[in-house]
Amino acid sequence: MTNSPTALTVATDITSLETDTDGRTLRRRRNRDAVIASLISLIQEGDLDPTVANIADRAEVSHRSVFRYFDDLDDLARTALETALRDALPLAVIAGVGTGSLDDRIEGVIAARLRILTHTKFLVRVAKAKSATLPEVDRMVANVAAMNRDQFRRHFEIELAEMEPRDRAHVTALLSSQMGFEGYDHQSSVLQRTDEEIADAWRLLMRRLLV
Structure with a gap:
């Protein structure tokens, strides 16, 4: 006979799920901020039109992930300049x-x-x-x-x-x-x-x- 999950087990599973979700949100925010900071620093160093590869490498994220955080390069540029x-x-x-x-x-x-x-x-x-x-x-x-x-x-x-x-x-x-x-x-x-x-x-x- 299979035992029903206890209230403690359910609470533990929910807490684990919330922690994982918070962790992903935190990583997403941290990576997004890193991409913004990367573009700003490249521009301030004199690279006025940096490539996605350069931005991603400086931010230490994958090239593809840049577009997880921004709609396109214009969206990234606008956000970085405003910041x-x-x-x-x-x-x-x-x-x-x-x-x-x-x-x-x-x-x-x-x-x-x-x-x-x-x-x-x-x-x-x-x-x-x-x-x-x-x-x-x-x-x-x-x-x-x-x-x-x-x-x-x-x-x-x-x-x-x-x-x-x-x-x-x-x-x-x-x-x-x-x-x-x-x-x-x-x-x-x-x-x-x-x-x-x-x-x-x-x-x-x-x-x-x-x-």
Whole structure:
């Protein structure tokens, strides 16, 4: 005669099943995060269009498994860019925004812009390229640009308040564009200028526009 399963046996089986399920979920999340981190690190090292093989090898997962976690490469790129740029935002923070002398505020914004731009320059290049076909990335790039303009308005509120509205808008646009990704990348990559030279150019620009 076969014995019926005891309550203890059933409870043990359920616990074992839950543990196995939790383990698979954890492994899936860990592998997915590893793929995202792999793509981010490859881009930051200058590989702007890494292959699935390179991404998978860096993440230490099988090549086929990459598409278990993402619909396609665009889905992976979108997720990685959103993750990397969101995590990098604290680098753009200016300590004591809007406070101190003009010279102090100029140095503060230069330090913040160099921190964020040197860290994200390859990521932003990829984001700009992807923005033409991925609306979510396009909105993300636009949001970052809007945040930059708002930061300049708050940081130089004293000087901007003394200008006519049209001039105020022009100055804010010039500062945010010249000290944004495109301005930095042009000086760094096209003109081959060092960060120190770029910082000197920014100082000159801000003093001419704000004094």
